[in-house]
Amino acid sequence: MRDVAIVSFAQAPLEQSPGQTETLMLLPTITEALAAVGMTRRDVGFTCSGSADYLTGGTFTFVQMLEAAGAWPPISESHVEMDGAWALYEAWVRLQHGDVDVALVFASGRASLGASLRETLTFQLDPYYLAPIGADYVSLAALQGQAVLARDARSEKDLADIVARRYQDAVGNPNAAVSGSTTADELLAAEYVVAPLRAHDVGPAVDGAAAVVLVAGDRAREVCDRPAWITGLDHRVDPHYPGVRDLASSPSTKIAGERAGVSNGGVEVAELAAVCTPEELVLAEALGLGDDVAINPSGGALVANPVMATGLVRIGEAFRQVHDHGKQRVLGHASSGPCLQQNLVCVLEGPG
Amino acid sequence: MDPVQFMSHHTAVEYKIPEPSLLTIHFGEELAKGRIIGHKCPQCGKVYMPPRGYCPLCVVETTEANEVEVSNAGTITTFSVITPLQYQGQEETEDYVQATLLLDGADTTIMVMRMDGIAIADVRMGMRVRAVFPTAGGGAASNSQLIARGMGLGDAVDHWEPTGEPDLTREQIAEHIL
């Protein structure tokens, strides 16, 4: 296997000019990610992106995004109708072939253009048994929350505590849509949306764009003073229908974590793509994260959910922990599907 | 009764019409004054009309500093004669022409421009035409989204008339015929 490292991560600012196009959110983000390691688009050997046309309703919207990547002269590129974390996985696989050393990964989405994200995301569900009853992602996450609270003497206060911590963690994160000081009691006073979830238990969906640069081999050390080496990368899937699963646990995350080698040395930081609070509890347990692990120091997906980029951003934030904050072993996680159906775990290690 | 073999699933997703970008608004305001603007790429010099805020070939952003005026006269690069299908909701009854035009000064074409003022038999590739705006100044374009995607000038132009100049040759417009 070739050693591949993340050498750069950039995110589009939360504040954009009114009516800003998705292409123009992405263009400077990609330029920034490449420029941080002294590269231009001409240095890229393979490009892979993640997005979902359903967010805007525009067929082949993602093709327009290629103009932000620069597709002339023609480039070698691929796309996944998934969170950009899966585009990163494909780019990592591509780099294993050995003929190119640099991959550009990006993700974007304008969730704000849907009249109801809850309704839109229902289209990813089983068309026979779930879509016809409009079982939206918040409702399904609430059922998972009920399952989680039914065991281990967990309470709604545990959920509120998570929110309070993440909002505090997010202070200083320019990409957080919400941040600041609050208490569990203040949060628990709010009305339910779907019990046990209150509005703050669900990360606010935002428009966003993110880019990551992967470099293989020694070239990574040439362009980056502290690359984050991908030492583990795995993706597993649970069954789709909630009724055939134990919603309080996540076997797919457990296996992905094992295969990614989380416990071969543990991790100092875990950026988990938990869009709803109960998910953080389920994921932390599945990955065997103890109290010594800092979870979502960026605030995580509870402070901003740039749909289709959320998982890539978790991996990017994990990279920042290695590159900017001197951590040695961290993980980034991404998820897709109802109640954490699919889970991707990426373990990053510093040079030492 | 026979076993169920099919299930109907009528899906409907609703979206907000995106607010136009500041650039699209500016383009529309200039158009209302009868002024067609584009952005000239500072690197390769190509002029994009309507301006999109970047050059897709050089992948650099363009701004007001790169604004140039594009002529209201240009050339038909290609066209279609549409015989309207009478589907439910169809409002057209007579044949009509939709043309793709390359305006002088622009390197990109605009599409789906109606050539109603010109006899269908006279419409040809290479023909020189000029925009006539509904008022002395210009016309307000009501569909900014079409404009933003390069779909012509919306309804800002009242009609197109021949300029009477000699046609451009196929070689002269070859790069702009899709």
Next chain:
Amino acid sequence: MTATWKLEFPYRRSVGPVIGAFLTGLRDRKVVGVRTTGGHVLVPPFEYDPDTGDAVGDMVDVGSSGVIVHAAWVVEPLRTHPLDRPFAWALVRLDGADTPLLHALDCGSADRAGPGTRVRIRWAAETTGHLSDIECFELET
């Protein structure tokens, strides 16, 4: 105020023998599950065993009543939800089934939808062979 537009697709999906048997059952106001090689009865039925990936066995009739496994109260329904008044999503394990079915429970208030509560199917006035033949669950009085 924002203008909106709608993207619509009228799909007509083939359902195959397993899902088709379930929908045919609904049309007849009964619930049909499928038995796995391990002996579990899956409701709703799937074409493969989600635990092992094996092909499934015979279709099995199950009851129209059962117990709540988990329920989550919806304060303000979306227009795409089965009911237009507050309701509880309920995963209900019908009598004879080993896995619960998800649908809306019309029970008036959240406190009446606790795990273990017995509920029954309220059938639609007209059935066509569609999940909506189950209008919702209601409390078993």
